[in-house]
Amino acid sequence: MTAPSQTRPSIYVYPDLEAMSRAAARALVDRVRSAVESDGRCALALSGGNTPRALYRLLAEEYVDRVPWNQVDLFWGDERYVPADDPRSNYRMVKDVLLDRLPIPTKNVYPMPTSHADPEDAARAYEALLAQRFAGRWPRFDLILLGLAGDGHIASLFPASPALQARDRRVIAVRASVDPAQRLTLTLPVINHAASVFFLVAGKGKAGAVHRVLVGPCDPVTCPALGVQPTAGDIVWWIDEGAATFLGPSVRTPSPPA
Numbered sequence: 001m002t003a004p005s006q007t008r009p010s011i012y013v014y015p016d017l018e019a020m021s022r023a024a025a026r027a028l029v030d031r032v033r034s035a036v037e038s039d040g041r042c043a044l045a046l047s048g049g050n051t052p053r054a055l056y057r058l059l060a061e062e063y064v065d066r067v068p069w070n071q072v073d074l075f076w077g078d079e080r081y082v083p084a085d086d087p088r089s090n091y092r093m094v095k096d097v098l099l100d101r102l103p104i105p106t107k108n109v110y111p112m113p114t115s116h117a118d119p120e121d122a123a124r125a126y127e128a129l130l131a132q133r134f135a136g137r138w139p140r141f142d143l144i145l146l147g148l149a150g151d152g153h154i155a156s157l158f159p160a161s162p163a164l165q166a167r168d169r170r171v172i173a174v175r176a177s178v179d180p181a182q183r184l185t186l187t188l189p190v191i192n193h194a195a196s197v198f199f200l201v202a203g204k205g206k207a208g209a210v211h212r213v214l215v216g217p218c219d220p221v222t223c224p225a226l227g228v229q230p231t232a233g234d235i236v237w238w239i240d241e242g243a244a245t246f247l248g249p250s251v252r253t254p255s256p257p258a
């Protein structure tokens with residue numbers, strides 16, 4: 001494995017969630033289009049949680065015609081181990097806000113399975129699906145969307161979790177300290193193999209976590225986001241002023257894209 005890339009992340013700060021989501025949506029569309037242009041398809045891993053809802057809504061309402069959905073394959077970065085129609089399901093959230101309003105073929109949408117009796121079997125099933133989609137090579141997503149929780153977790157990789165040490169797994173079943181406890185998540189090696197990682201973080205409640213990750217002091221066990229170091233990819237932080245409360249001007253990337 002080559003040394004993690006040391007390229008500095010771009011840290012774009014916006015007045016509010018809407019402006020941040022709009023800029024991130026535009027950048028996502030550009031990344032998807034260039035991936036389709038160069039490879040014929042785009043593999044995109046979506047985040048759960050609430051923050052990305054505004055971006056997903058914009059994709060459905062304003063950018064739907066700019067994305068070649070027939071050439072896009074949608075995956076999830078993590079999933080709560082609940083039925084697909086459970087209000088806590090990340091798949092259900094994306095379905096309600098985005099999928100039901102997109103001309104994307106069902107065959108391009110790959111939710112994490114949550115109906116196996118044993119979540120570990122579900123994790124293995126998703127790994128098999130990734131192996132098929134990436135022809136047995138290590139999965140390389142063109143873009144992975146991540147949120148950041150106030151406790152520092154990303155996807156379903158929680159601080160001090162043994163899951164942070166997974167090196168030969170692509171998807172694992174984890175027990176979280178928050179409801180629902182049972183989850184599935186992509187592992188850090190998969191996240192670090194992505195061509196691009198977007199962090200979407202908004203609200204003053206995240207300001208402490210953002211500061212710990214971007215300014216420190218912190219470490220990859222306490223702040224799993226510090227374990228995100230794409231070996232050949234870039235990281236872009238899309239955050240609003242609330243989440244950037246404790247970030248000085250020197251941390252912020254000048255002239256964020258509109």
Ligand code: 6PG
Nearest residue numbers: 048049050051147148149154155
């Ligand atoms: C999940 C997400 C999780 C989320 C963060 C931030 O399943 O909950 O994958 O990692 O991104 O908890 O969530 P909010 O955007 O709701 O603050």
